[in-house]
Amino acid sequence: QKEVEQNSGPLSVPEGAIASLNCTYSDRGSQSFFWYRQYSGKSPELIMFIYSNGDKEDGRFTAQLNKASQYVSLLIRDSQPSDSATYLCAVKSGNEKLTFGTGTRLTIIP
Amino acid sequence: DAGVTQSPTHLIKTRGQQVTLRCSPKSGHDTVSWYQQALGQGPQFIFQYYEEEERQRGNFPDRFSGHQFPNYSSELNVNALLLGDSALYLCASSLEAGGRDTQYFGPGTRLTVL
Numbered sequence A: 001q002k003e004v005e006q007n008s009g010p011l012s013v014p015e016g017a018i019a020s021l022n023c024t025y026s027d028r029g030s031q032s033f034f035w036y037r038q039y040s041g042k043s044p045e046l047i048m049f050i051y052s053n054g055d056k057e058d059g060r061f062t063a064q065l066n067k068a069s070q071y072v073s074l075l076i077r078d079s080q081p082s083d084s085a086t087y088l089c090a091v092k093s094g095n096e097k098l099t100f101g102t103g104t105r106l107t108i109i110p
Numbered sequence B: 001d002a003g004v005t006q007s008p009t010h011l012i013k014t015r016g017q018q019v020t021l022r023c024s025p026k027s028g029h030d031t032v033s034w035y036q037q038a039l040g041q042g043p044q045f046i047f048q049y050y051e052e053e054e055r056q057r058g059n060f061p062d063r064f065s066g067h068q069f070p071n072y073s074s075e076l077n078v079n080a081l082l083l084g085d086s087a088l089y090l091c092a093s094s095l096e097a098g099g100r101d102t103q104y105f106g107p108g109t110r111l112t113v114l
Helices: none
Strands: A011-014 A019-025 A032-038 A045-050 A054-058 A061-066 A071-076 A085-092 A104-109 B005-007 B010-013 B019-024 B031-037 B044-050 B053-057 B064-068 B074-078 B087-094 B109-113
Touching: A011 A019, A019 A085, A019 A104, A032 A061, A045 A054, A045 A061, A045 A071, A071 A085, B005 B087, B010 B019, B019 B087, B019 B109, B031 B074, B044 B064, B074 B087
Parallel strands: A011 A104, B010 B109
Antiparallel strands: A019 A071, A032 A045, A032 A085, A054 A061, A061 A071, A085 A104, B005 B019, B019 B074, B031 B044, B031 B087, B044 B053, B064 B074, B087 B109
8 A cells, every 4th residue: 555644733823934834745657746736625736746865946935855754745945825725745656646645724823 | 838727626516427528738748647635635546548558557446437538638437426425626737748747736626526
C-alpha cells in the first residue's frame, strides 16, 4: 500500500512569516510530486510540481524534494491571510495513479 | 481557455438510486481521472480514462463505472448508492506525457445520499 503522510495540523503561522509544510511518502519509485491548495468547500488547485532533488521556486512558494529521505516540503514566504487553506501533497510513479495525503490545514494569523 | 468543468454542482439522492456525473476536460487535455473526497480526507483515486479506455482503477467496487467519449469528456456512474457514497467527486484532466502529466481539477460535484 503506497502511502503519503502529512501532519493534519492545524498549523498556525503569523502573517509575514514562513510557513513550512512537510510530506513523506513510502514508494521509493515515486517520480512526480505535487502540492495542491484547497480552500474549504472548493476543489484542489495546483500550486507546484517537482521532479528532481533540490529546490524549485515560484514566487513566494518553494518546493523541496529529497528522494533519499522520501521527503517533500513546501515553503510559503511572506505568508498572507489568503494562504489559509488545506495543502495536499500528492505523489505519482510513472503512469500510475496520483496518491494524496490527508492534507495539512494552514491558518495565517493577522 | 476553458478549464475543467463538471456537472451538476450539487446532487441529492436516496439510497439505492443511481447517479451520473459529468466532466469536460481542459482544452487540449486527453486524459480524465476521477476522485472521491470524503470530508477531512485527501482525494481517493477511482479510475482514469485515456483513449476511451479505463487505464487504471483504484480500490472501488464495480458499482462505480465510467466512460470517456471521443471528445475526451467523461462520465462517472454510481449504482445502488450507499450512505457512504456521500462525498465530493472530483474530475481531473491532464495531457498524456509519459508519466510526467500534471492533473488539473474541476470544481467538483457534491453528492449527498440520504
